[in-house]
Amino acid sequence: MANDNLEKLRHSSAHLLAQAIKSLYPKVKLGVGPVIENGFYYDFDNLEIKESDFNKIENKMRGIIKRNYKFVKSKKQRKAAEKILKDEPYKLELLKGLKNNDITFYQDGDFVDLCKGPHVNSSKDVKFFKLTKIAGAYWKGDSKNKMLTRIYGTAFHNENELKDYLKLEAEAEEKNHVNLGKRLGLFVIDETIGKGLPLLTPKGTTIRRVLERFIQDEEIKRGYQYTRTPVLAKSDLYKISGHIDHFRDDMFIFDANGEEFALRPMTCPHQFMIYKSELRSYRDLPIKYAEIADLFRNEKTGELHGLIRVRQFSLADAHIFCRDDQVEKEFENVLDLIQYVMKTLGFKDYWYRFSKWDPKDKKKYVNNPKAWKNTQKIMKNIVDKLKLKYVEADGEAAFYGPKLDIQMRNVFGKEDTVFTVQIDFALPEKFELTYEGEDGKKHRPIVIHRSSIGCLERTIAMLIEHTGGNFPLWLSPTQIRILTINDKNIKFANEVLDKLSEEGLRVELNDRNESIPKKVRDAQVEKIPIVITIGDKEQKNKKLAVRTLNGKVKFNVNINKLATIVKENIENKNAKFSI
RNA sequence: GCCUUGGUAGCUUAGUAGGUAGAGCAUCACAUUGGUAUUUUACAAAAAUGUGAAGGUCUUGAGUUCAAUUCUCAGCCAAGGCUCCA
Numbered sequence: 020m021a022n023d024n025l026e027k028l029r030h031s032s033a034h035l036l037a038q039a040i041k042s043l044y045p046k047v048k049l050g051v052g053p054v055i056e057n058g059f060y061y062d063f064d065n066l067e068i069k070e071s072d073f074n075k076i077e078n079k080m081r082g083i084i085k086r087n088y089k090f091v092k093s094k095k096q097r098k099a100a101e102k103i104l105k106d107e108p109y110k111l112e113l114l115k116g117l118k119n120n121d122i123t124f125y126q127d128g129d130f131v132d133l134c135k136g137p138h139v140n141s142s143k144d145v146k147f148f149k150l151t152k153i154a155g156a157y158w159k160g161d162s163k164n165k166m167l168t169r170i171y172g173t174a175f176h177n178e179n180e181l182k183d184y185l186k187l188e189a190e191a192e193e194k195n196h197v198n199l200g201k202r203l204g205l206f207v208i209d210e211t212i213g214k215g216l217p218l219l220t221p222k223g224t225t226i227r228r229v230l231e232r233f234i235q236d237e238e239i240k241r242g243y244q245y246t247r248t249p250v251l252a253k254s255d256l257y258k259i260s261g262h263i264d265h266f267r268d269d270m271f272i273f274d275a276n277g278e279e280f281a282l283r284p285m286t287c288p289h290q291f292m293i294y295k296s297e298l299r300s301y302r303d304l305p306i307k308y309a310e311i312a313d314l315f316r317n318e319k320t321g322e323l324h325g326l327i328r329v330r331q332f333s334l335a336d337a338h339i340f341c342r343d344d345q346v347e348k349e350f351e352n353v354l355d356l357i358q359y360v361m362k363t364l365g366f367k368d369y370w371y372r373f374s375k376w377d378p379k380d381k382k383k384y385v386n387n388p389k390a391w392k393n394t395q396k397i398m399k400n401i402v403d404k405l406k407l408k409y410v411e412a413d414g415e416a417a418f419y420g421p422k423l424d425i426q427m428r429n430v431f432g433k434e435d436t437v438f439t440v441q442i443d444f445a446l447p448e449k450f451e452l453t454y455e456g457e458d459g460k461k462h463r464p465i466v467i468h469r470s471s472i473g474c475l476e477r478t479i480a481m482l483i484e485h486t487g488g489n490f491p492l493w494l495s496p497t498q499i500r501i502l503t504i505n506d507k508n509i510k511f512a513n514e515v516l517d518k519l520s521e522e523g524l525r526v527e528l529n530d531r532n533e534s535i536p537k538k539v540r541d542a543q544v545e546k547i548p549i550v551i552t553i554g555d556k557e558q559k560n561k562k563l564a565v566r567t568l569n570g571k572v573k574f575n576v577n578i579n580k581l582a583t584i585v586k587e588n589i590e591n592k593n594a595k596f597s598i
Numbered sequence: 599g600c601c602u603u604g605g606u607a608g609c610u611u612a613g614u615a616g617g618u619a620g621a622g623c624a625u626c627a628c629a630u631u632g633g634u635a636u637u638u639u640a641c642a643a644a645a646a647u648g649u650g651a652a653g654g655u656c657u658u659g660a661g662u663u664c665a666a667u668u669c670u671c672a673g674c675c676a677a678g679g680c681u682c683c684a
Contacts, residue, residue, distance in 0.1 A: 060679095070602070154679035155601025162681040166600055169679075197677075202609090210657080210675045266684060285684055314684095319599050320675095322682060417684055431678075441684090468684090504637060504644085539638045554636045566638060574637090 025176065026054050031090060031139045032080075032148045032174040033059040038130035039079035040066065040170075049132070050109045050158060050167045056432060057184065058173030062156055064109065066168040073150045076170075084145055088127035090138035095122050104133060109158065147181040148174035151188075191430045196483040197325040203488050203546065205479070205496070206326065215323040215330035217476070222496035225525065226482070227333075227475050229494055231311055233592070234335050234360070234472045241356060243309040243337055248289035250313050254279040259449055260288045265383070265418050269317050282315035286336040287443075287468060291450045294340055299454040304464060305341035305349055311475070312336045326480035327435060333475045339467040340452065346442065346465050350401045353440050353469045357425060360438075360472050365594045366427065366485060369437065371407050373398065374415030374422040384418050385445040394442045395421045417468075419445035430484045437481060441468040488546045489568060492596045493589040499526045500547045502538040504554035511558040515551065515578060522582040524589075539566070548596055549585065565598055573598050 033052035040047055040063055050062030068076075095103065097114070100122040104110040110133050114122065125134045127142055139145065150172040158164035175181040192198070200206050205223035212218065219227055235245065254272055257263040262284060263270065271282040283289065290308045299306070312334050322328050341349050361369060376384045376391050384391070398421050402409055409423070416422055420443040424436040443466040446452075453461040472478055482490065492498055499519060503512045509530045519526045527547075529538050535552060542550045550566040557563055562575040576598065588596050 068602095152678065153602045156680045157600080160681075162600080166680075168601070171679080192677090195677095208676075214675075260684090262684060269683080287684085316683080319682070321599065321601090321680080324677085328683075419684080433679090436683080502637090505634065507634080535637055536639070536643050540640065540642085543639050550638080552637055556636055564637065570639075572638060 025174075027137050027139050028145060028176065029054045029059040029174045030134075030137070031142070032145050032172060033061045034090075034125065034127065034130065034132055034134070034138070035080045035083055035142060035145060035148075036061050036076070036150070036170060036172060037063075037132065038083055038127070039076050041130065042083075043076065043079055044068075048109055049107050050169075051113070052132075055171075058151065058171060060156075060169050060171045062109075062158070062167040062169045064158075064165065064167050068153065068168065068170075070153055077148075077150055080145075080148070083128065084142045086128060086142065088142040090136075090140060090142070091126045092136060092138075093124050093126065095124060096120055097122060100124070100133070103131060107133075145174060147176070147178050148172055149181060149185065194484060194487055195325070195430045196327075196480040199483050199488050200326065200480070203483075205483065213330075214320055215318060215328070217326055217329060223479065225496040226479055226490070226494055230472060230475055230478065231333075231335075233363070235309075235311070237356070237359070238309050238335075238337070238471060241352065243307040246290055246293055246308050246310045248286065248293070248310060248312070249283075250315070251280050251282050252289065254281045256288050256292075257281055257284070260446060261385070261418065261449060262288075266316075269319075271315050271317050283312075284314055284316050286310055286312040286314070286334070287338060287446060287466075288450065290338045291446070291452060291466075294338075294452055295450065299340070299464075301342060301454055301456045301462070304454060305339050305345050307337060307339045309335070309337035309471075326476040327429065329476055332477070335470055335472045335475065337469055337471065339469070340447075340454075340464040341467065342454070342462070343465060346397060346467070347401055347404075349467055350398070350440065350442070351405065353467060353471075354405060354407075354423075356471050357438050357440070357469075361425070363592050364472075364478070364482060364485075365491065366437075366481065369425055369427045371402070371409035372415065372422075372424040372426050372436075373402060373409045373411045374417075374424055375411060375413050376416040376421065377414035380414060383414075384416065387445065390444045391421070394444050398423060398442055417441050417443075419443045420468075427481055429481070435477070437473045437477060438470045439468075440470075442466075443468055489548070490546070491592065491594050492548050492585065493592045495546075495548050496525065497527050497545070497547050498524050498585065498589075499549040499551060500542045500545075501526065501528045501551045501553060502535060502542070503528075503530045504535055504552065507555065508553045508558050511561075512553045515553065515563065518578055519582060522586060524582070524585060551581075567597055569597065571597070 037049055037052055044066055047066045048064040050064060052059065052061035097120050100114055101111065103124065104114060113133060122133065123135050124131055125136055125138055150170055152171045154169045154171065155166045156169040157166050173184060175184065204220050205226065206217045206219050208217050239245065254263060266284060270284050273280055290310065293308060294306065313331060314334050315331050318328055318330055339349050375395055378388060402423060420441050422439050422441045425438040426434055427437050428434050447463050447466050452464055454464055456462045482494065501512050501516055503509055512528055512530060516526055516528045539550060548568050552564045552566065560575065563578060563581060564572055564574050565576045565581060566572045584598060
């Protein structure tokens, strides 16, 4: 109920915004003004403003609010509606899309808008609102259409809620992986190197390496075979696959002495060539080729974002070549692997998206409706059988087949695909992949494309935001830091350092001449999970004082025992460590 | 690619109605007091205080000007949004 009220409030705020804009800038044409997750927006054409104009606009809105206008609902017939909206081309377009003849309008004061409501009773009910940002947005979300000016805002029932929200937003800004990653020294961005090409520091690389080893070991355990294929190929390869037709502008293509090459945007055709290099029997299947593949995509500049959207990235990719009767089982296996990975990484807030083709979009998708329907059916059966909760999304499939995407949100609430599983009926055809069946005839395998731990860069970004930088022990770039209380302890501290390093732990020593609280604070800021303090007492007893991130300190810990506990925690990839 | 915002020392930033820049933290050095300290998270210190140094072609280029970090234009880079995402 409260949420309904909040929606009403925000929707009414959007109207007031439009009303204020219309009165300040009469030439503006109105787009749409819906409520969104944390507020509302309104799109305007023919409006050029800056964020510094917000004050003026907000004041105008307050002026309107004061007049205590009632929001009055009315219904009009189509003809009458067209008359009302005659000067609003975008609204007329929306009107055309409406099927029924009773058109609802809301009016407050001299401002009337096409709108199905609902609204608050009076403009006076809107008290606590704020305009937050300006952005460009294409009319009807289509980049072929004109770009309108979108103003975002939010509104709440009381001042504290509004303040809290703005504060939370500011904190999210702090917690985002770009800021946090920089502060923790995980990666840097250098403009001489170029856009979308972040550099992983030794610490960031440690996390990457741990993830990489983890997934490789796990996949090999599950019957995958690792390949190593080149990061570039003659562009002919991508002509066969069709990628160059679909994505030419998004690829790095170059000429080398008259021959055209491309940096690979995906791994599929490379691994296909290994499959093709031998005659395959039905007995060989399924064949599962995996690779941590460096991929290159010339993403448009505005689409780049920290570690989440980059131009070179490493995808934990695999292609499973299987017979029709194996698809279901293999698909299940993949999901099991993905769920295991999600659990191990500690990700809980994710959901599945069943991404389907759009029959109307002939350009984007391989034209084979029968095969589309068939594969989508197969996928649907599987996900239904597994009782997965998922949302369906039309027009989100890969050009060669439907996908099951695993979606997550970043700190700003923006949704991204982290992992994906695809059933591909088209590329095996294009590459003429075959296997010899029991009947001695050639058959076409089905290929499952899948990623288990996604792009390592993106996964690291999600980990940073999800943990707030407090990585579990097995992922922490530095697992243990040793602090000395005074210079006499340095020798023993080094012994401990050597001992723990020999055990394969990532240990550092801070023997600088600073106070213990300061050293502890530094370690805290760097989010180091285990801190060992060494003073004379420890030195004398050959025991350690061990501090964990929860603030607890345990004294008189035996070194070997500590090493055992820590190693066990790492081995089990536990989310938390305590002693 | 488009819209908005921004780019000043390693980090966080102030500032200039156009006269070549300050601060805090961090770093390094020296001095003074202390005199070898028994322990854990942000108004704290179980070393403290002081002095000093180093660090900036004020994102790049062009234009206007006697003079540009500041104004204008163009580019580069970043952040947020739109579109896209094999």
